[in-house]
Amino acid sequence: MRLNRSRTSSNVEDRRSGRSGLGRGGSLGIGGIVLALVAMYFGVDPNVVLNLVDGPASTTSGSTVAPDDPQGQFVAKVLGDTEETWRSIFATQTNGQYPEPRLVLYRGATSTACGMGQAAMGPFYCPADQRVYLDLAFFDEMQRRLNAPGDFAQAYVIAHEVGHHVQNVLGIFEKHAAERQQPDRARANAVSVRMELQADCYAGVWAHHAQAQRAVLEPGDVEEALAAASAVGDDTLQRKAQGHVVPDAFTHGSAAQRMRWFQRGLDSGQLRDCDTFAAGG
């Protein structure tokens, strides 16, 4: 991946130096509620998060990324590229302005406006404070255990979480909130899958425009992202965890679906082609 033409974001909060792993000044989320979220790779099911979004935004913050921290600088560059790219997509494809999300680097656990964030949940987005939360240990995990190495695989993960931010800003979370909270688990999960596949498609839309504007892709990069999308497919993860696949329990989509929607966004670059709710498959 080539990031030399991308600017460095100033929206990264580095909370990794906290002693306990808690965010500095860490109040424990809204109303003292500590949320025990189900551990899952690659993003919290947004309906879990949305049940609790009525609290005040988290006030904890961190420092900016040190200049001699290559991993932190890489994240800040990718985030900066998404900011630039989404600003232009919003200008041309929506009639709104793109409000930039913040990205929190943490270790182990940190407080968020959606409850306690834990590294075991994988990277996630909290709509209540418009922040992406990332423990960089997940990237090691992707490389070692999920067999999805590479810088563009990591960029795809960040772009997927930013995709959730785009959904939040566009009102898509809100629109589907009731469906995601219905008691029928299988149907609620199906809505969650549509939401996740759309975030994958948006990651592809980002890559399309970043490539057109700044030629960020090197040979093999798309394959890296597709391998990552496949590795975090629900069927792949379920097979690894329990040896068999239970489609009704899917919350993020199968490997084939995740690859297909990322590719679709990448090919088209159009938000309207990411209507996973209207599409089957």
Ligand SMILES: [Zn+2]
């Ligand atoms: Zn997600």
